[in-house]
Amino acid sequence: MNILSKMERKFGKYAIRNLPLIMILLEAVGYTLGVVAPNILNYVCFNPIAICSGQVWRLITWVLVPPSSLSIFTVITLFFYYWIARTLASTWGDFYFNIYVLGGIVITDIGMMIAYPILNSMTTASSAMSIMLMPMYVNLYYIQTSILLAFAFTYPNAQVLLYFFIPIKMSWLGIFEGIMLAYDFIRVNMLTPRLVILLAILNLVLYFLMTKDLRRFHPKEFARRANYRKATGQGGSFFDRFNAAGGGRNQGTRSSGGGQNPGPKSYTKIYPNGARHKCTICGRTELDGDRLEFRFCSKCEGDHEYCQDHLFTHQHIRNGVPGGPD
Numbered sequence: 001m002n003i004l005s006k007m008e009r010k011f012g013k014y015a016i017r018n019l020p021l022i023m024i025l026l027e028a029v030g031y032t033l034g035v036v037a038p039n040i041l042n043y044v045c046f047n048p049i050a051i052c053s054g055q056v057w058r059l060i061t062w063v064l065v066p067p068s069s070l071s072i073f074t075v076i077t078l079f080f081y082y083w084i085a086r087t088l089a090s091t092w093g094d095f096y097f098n099i100y101v102l103g104g105i106v107i108t109d110i111g112m113m114i115a116y117p118i119l120n121s122m123t124t125a126s127s128a129m130s131i132m133l134m135p136m137y138v139n140l141y142y143i144q145t146s147i148l149l150a151f152a153f154t155y156p157n158a159q160v161l162l163y164f165f166i167p168i169k170m171s172w173l174g175i176f177e178g179i180m181l182a183y184d185f186i187r188v189n190m191l192t193p194r195l196v197i198l199l200a201i202l203n204l205v206l207y208f209l210m211t212k213d214l215r216r217f218h219p220k221e222f223a224r225r226a227n228y229r230k231a232t233g234q235g236g237s238f239f240d241r242f243n244a245a246g247g248g249r250n251q252g253t254r255s256s257g258g259g260q261n262p263g264p265k266s267y268t269k270i271y272p273n274g275a276r277h278k279c280t281i282c283g284r285t286e287l288d289g290d291r292l293e294f295r296f297c298s299k300c301e302g303d304h305e306y307c308q309d310h311l312f313t314h315q316h317i318r319n320g321v322p323g324g325p326d
Contacts, residue, residue: 004210005310006097011280014289015094019101020085023063024078027140030064031074041065046109046138048131059109067141073237080162084151091154093309100150104143104203111199112138112192119191126190142200145181149174149204179239279307288313 016022022241033040042059051058052156068074089097119127152174162168271278275285277294284307286292293308300317 004096004099005281006316007099008093011097012093012282017094019094019098020089022081022099023085023140024082026063027066027078030066034066035070042135044054044199045135046112047135048113049196051113052116060105062138063105063140065135065139067139080160082146085144085147088147088154096309100203100207101147102142103207104146104200107203107206108138108143108196108199111195111202116193120214130191133190137193137196142181142196143203146178146200146204150207153208189244204222204240244256277305279310281306281310282315295299 014201015208030041041064044058045065046062047055047105085097085101088100092100106256111217116131116134119130155172156169156171158170159167160173162173167298181201182196188194206305270276271285273287274286277289277292279287284292294305295308295311296303296305297311297314297316300314301319302317304317306314
């Protein structure tokens with residue numbers, strides 16, 4: 001069990017629910033302020049000089065700063081980012097998505113506050129300009145881009161309609177975004193935008209290393225998950241099942257409560273609180289939420305059941321221990 005799994009068992013109940021919606025609402029507030037009261041943004045943006053003078057709220061309120069001007073394409077982009085963020089939150093679980101997004105904000109704060117005294121000590125025109133650009137470049141744009149890259153890593157074969165009419169695979173969209181990040185990094189010959197890009201990528205790399213999710217992208221893992229869905233009657237792609245469930249977790253195939261499609265194993269154990277299903281990792285049961293789903297893992301030895309947040313992220317139990325020898 002990795003450190004994030006242990007943290008989830010202790011602090012998972014404190015995770016912010018509906019964080020994707022909150023992010024979009026905050027950006028909507030920022031765009032509104034930019035139109036009706038732009039001067040207010042000067043008091044919430046990331047300004048290291050003001051932060052060092054005691055205005056510590058800027059370490060958080062910079063998420064209100066809009067990354068671009070408001071247009072119809074901005075609205076479409078916000079809806080797209082909300083959709084992929086909501087999908088990731090549903091797939092990973094609220095706690096892991098909180099760690100990813102809030103971790104990106106914290107890493108950005110730390111990185112920029114470390115860069116400020118270094119730039120300030122250089123006393124050059126370029127370093128002074130880099131400090132002046134911080135309020136402009138420190139916003140949610142590159143964190144949202146890293147969310148898109150994480151989505152492309154998780155669902156590379158998914159096809160989406162870009163701007164509602166251009167069909168494109170997420171793998172290609174992820175490659176395009178990666179190229180654009182590299183282009184932005186090379187094109188802008190200033191430290192601040194380059195550092196913001198590097199910090200967003202660092203957050204992405206650290207997250208997948210901490211969760212060991214890189215192993216999920218091995219072709220054998222995709223084949224194993226496809227075979228498991230076929231064996232348990234969960235046909236179709238993730239997006240077919242996601243949309244069929246009304247945008248939420250797949251309720252039509254859950255084994256808790258209704259007992260539909262229970263899979264190849266049967267489970268008759270009754271826990272002290274009356275629950276019939278319990279996740280081996282986080283300990284949640286169907287009594288903890290009516291949208292929770294539980295499945296057995298065909299790779300684990302014995303009857304080990306997992307919720308939808310840990311079915312594809314746990315270490316397989318062999319010889320009685322997680323990650324034990326075959």
